[in-house]
Amino acid sequence: MTQMVEIEPPVPSAAVTRRPRSVTGSSRGQSRTAAWMILPAGVLILVFVLVPIALTFGLAFTDAKLISPTGPRFIGVENFSRLFDDPVFWKSLRNTVIFAAVIVPVQAGLALGLALLVNVKMHGVTFFRTMYFLPVVTSMVVISLLWQFMYQQDGLINAVLARIGITGPDWLGNKDTALLAIIVMSIWQAVGFHMVIWLSGLQTIPGELYEAADLDGVSNRQKFLYVTWPGLRQTATFILVTITIAAFALFTQVQVMTQGGPLDSTSTVVFQAFRAGYTQQQTGYAAAIALVFFALVLAVNLIQRYLTREKDA
Amino acid sequence: MVSTQLKRLTAVSVATGLALSLAACGKGSSTDSGGEDASGATVLKMWTHNAGNDAELAAIQGVVDDYNASQSTYKVEVQAFPQDSYNTSVTSAASSGSLPCILDIDGPNVPNWAWAGYLAPLNGLEDRAADFLPSVQGVWNDELYSLGYYDVALAFLARTSALEAAGVRIPTADDPWTKDEFAAALEAIKASGQFDNVLDMQTGNTGEWWPYAYSPQLQSFGGDLIDRENYESADGVLNGPEAVEWATWFRSLVTDEYMPLKSGQDPAQDFFNGKTALLWTGSWSAAPAAESDIADDVTFLPPVDFGAGAKIGGGSWQWGVSATCSDMDGALDYMTFAMQDEYVASIAEATGTIPATDGAAAMVDGYGEGGKYDIFRVFSKNFAELRPVTPGYPFIATTFTKAAQDILNGADPQATLDQAVKDIDANQKSNDNFAPTS
Numbered sequence: 001m002t003q004m005v006e007i008e009p010p011v012p013s014a015a016v017t018r019r020p021r022s023v024t025g026s027s028r029g030q031s032r033t034a035a036w037m038i039l040p041a042g043v044l045i046l047v048f049v050l051v052p053i054a055l056t057f058g059l060a061f062t063d064a065k066l067i068s069p070t071g072p073r074f075i076g077v078e079n080f081s082r083l084f085d086d087p088v089f090w091k092s093l094r095n096t097v098i099f100a101a102v103i104v105p106v107q108a109g110l111a112l113g114l115a116l117l118v119n120v121k122m123h124g125v126t127f128f129r130t131m132y133f134l135p136v137v138t139s140m141v142v143i144s145l146l147w148q149f150m151y152q153q154d155g156l157i158n159a160v161l162a163r164i165g166i167t168g169p170d171w172l173g174n175k176d177t178a179l180l181a182i183i184v185m186s187i188w189q190a191v192g193f194h195m196v197i198w199l200s201g202l203q204t205i206p207g208e209l210y211e212a213a214d215l216d217g218v219s220n221r222q223k224f225l226y227v228t229w230p231g232l233r234q235t236a237t238f239i240l241v242t243i244t245i246a247a248f249a250l251f252t253q254v255q256v257m258t259q260g261g262p263l264d265s266t267s268t269v270v271f272q273a274f275r276a277g278y279t280q281q282q283t284g285y286a287a288a289i290a291l292v293f294f295a296l297v298l299a300v301n302l303i304q305r306y307l308t309r310e311k312d313a
Numbered sequence: 314m315v316s317t318q319l320k321r322l323t324a325v326s327v328a329t330g331l332a333l334s335l336a337a338c339g340k341g342s343s344t345d346s347g348g349e350d351a352s353g354a355t356v357l358k359m360w361t362h363n364a365g366n367d368a369e370l371a372a373i374q375g376v377v378d379d380y381n382a383s384q385s386t387y388k389v390e391v392q393a394f395p396q397d398s399y400n401t402s403v404t405s406a407a408s409s410g411s412l413p414c415i416l417d418i419d420g421p422n423v424p425n426w427a428w429a430g431y432l433a434p435l436n437g438l439e440d441r442a443a444d445f446l447p448s449v450q451g452v453w454n455d456e457l458y459s460l461g462y463y464d465v466a467l468a469f470l471a472r473t474s475a476l477e478a479a480g481v482r483i484p485t486a487d488d489p490w491t492k493d494e495f496a497a498a499l500e501a502i503k504a505s506g507q508f509d510n511v512l513d514m515q516t517g518n519t520g521e522w523w524p525y526a527y528s529p530q531l532q533s534f535g536g537d538l539i540d541r542e543n544y545e546s547a548d549g550v551l552n553g554p555e556a557v558e559w560a561t562w563f564r565s566l567v568t569d570e571y572m573p574l575k576s577g578q579d580p581a582q583d584f585f586n587g588k589t590a591l592l593w594t595g596s597w598s599a600a601p602a603a604e605s606d607i608a609d610d611v612t613f614l615p616p617v618d619f620g621a622g623a624k625i626g627g628g629s630w631q632w633g634v635s636a637t638c639s640d641m642d643g644a645l646d647y648m649t650f651a652m653q654d655e656y657v658a659s660i661a662e663a664t665g666t667i668p669a670t671d672g673a674a675a676m677v678d679g680y681g682e683g684g685k686y687d688i689f690r691v692f693s694k695n696f697a698e699l700r701p702v703t704p705g706y707p708f709i710a711t712t713f714t715k716a717a718q719d720i721l722n723g724a725d726p727q728a729t730l731d732q733a734v735k736d737i738d739a740n741q742k743s744n745d746n747f748a749p750t751s
Contacts, residue, residue, distance in 0.1 A: 063743050067404060069430045082739070087732070149578075173575045175722065259519060260715075262722040279711045282740070 059287035066281035079288035115198035144256035201235030358413035372663035414638035420628025423451035428704035448627025461631035463666035529624035560726035627697030
């Protein structure tokens, strides 16, 4: 504040004495308004994020049950030793990692491709934007149920394959194809969302840069590499982080379509936590799984943040 | 300017807070377990899972109306929940101490809820309960906690013509198929080539169907879900040689191509459309079968005796009284009134299920001695085996379901069952084997 006053040009003394007071007064009012505005979000985050995380942390070291006449007892790291000894956990972890490793590059790449396609000034392009976005606003449960029908042995997909002479498997009933089937459906469902994010990034790139590039006579490929891509840096970081988190949290599709089967080929860490906590009533054990999951996502995100950091900052 | 904004924000915040607290009040008063109404009668709240089942709900409402008209001390009020959210509603009501006085419970959950202290014993109803089918009595720790109006019975629904063409003996309740006879029947029907699926056990169903439908077959082989001597371990019964034999047989139904790995969306429809020769279903299929195009060509067959006797699952929805009810006398008075033969009959009739008492069976068309549905009552009486009576049942059920699904998909029977035993034993142990706390 003092710095600001110092660099002010010389003004009549009356103005100097009045000005700082009015600035302070309105800034106190502003910060009070800001506090009111933060309050709803702050309360929500406290009640629905911070408190549950703290509770999970505590419950993970107890034998708390969903239904029990006795209260939780402290059992140390028993839940964790049991978890690391559980073959289903390692399979779930493997499936979760495979899912994320495929989803992140493929979905982000496809979304960018779609965004480039619909980022043209052409008649009817809004129609395509809407079409690609439609699955995003549809409930995942509904989509899972519909695709479950399509993936059946005598479903739509196999009927199409049969036309070109291929006998398709029972996609969700076969342990070699179930995870792949869920991956394909998940990409189809979410790709529109990230297309819109890419699109917003594309539209922040000033048109002059392209005009300048045109004057320099660069090819389309060069234009993408040296104008578009650098302009999308911030967007890319955001998309990388959000897709990764969403991919690790894979649950709805599994719960509706396969319940983790066949032979644990689609079980995921979140699905396992849900199953332990609700259907098997083991709150403490589920909390331990959730805590491991929390640590995993946090670690991956920190690595991503490090790799995508602003190098010149 | 700033202060106007502030006022508005304050007003909005206050209004939101008020709305939230009002909502909280509304919730609080509607879940109280009792109270008095305008005429001075004590109100007894009653919860049921029947919100999606109009026929059963109407029948229950009929019982309640009769009870309310029969006396003026108590007034029972029914609140119906959708089945999917019913258990969660009860669990959360219990943790906030606002359970209703009277509630219905799915049979296998009774020990779990009794152990957790949700339910009170039905003192004074023990003599009346003796008239009911054993499978509808919710007994845990030598106390009666619940009683059901009806039961359902598992059975094979078969195409009579297919059995005759294959030249196999038609089994009866007194003389069910043996394991070898069943295998021969499957082979003979398959050889005829008339059916896409010789057998359909509805493997596409999820949830409680797996333990309900398939654990009786495990028991018929001589295995079980847990050692019922003291309910402490599943070792030797769920992973013993008999259980492995069951698992191997279960998987072989798929590898021998008698049964699809996963049933279609509507196995009953597949049967009525002639795709399936034998359907593992239950008494609830009797009415649809009688109305179908092939009504003249269907027979209900008893379960197969795989060596340790023919078995079916027992226990359906039952009624009990909550431990936190403020007027236990009133709740028990209603229970005594509601469990009369007349009402057992009316509810079984409305739901198309097996009436739980002999007196009621005589009143329901088809369930009397020699009636067309009497066969299901015979199955229930002769073959019904309760699911393990331990508060650990929900865990055992989900663990068995996963193990059975893995086995059907080709997992190694011994290793899968060993893992299931390990999980179940660990859970029983971590709960001190569900010893009663009082």
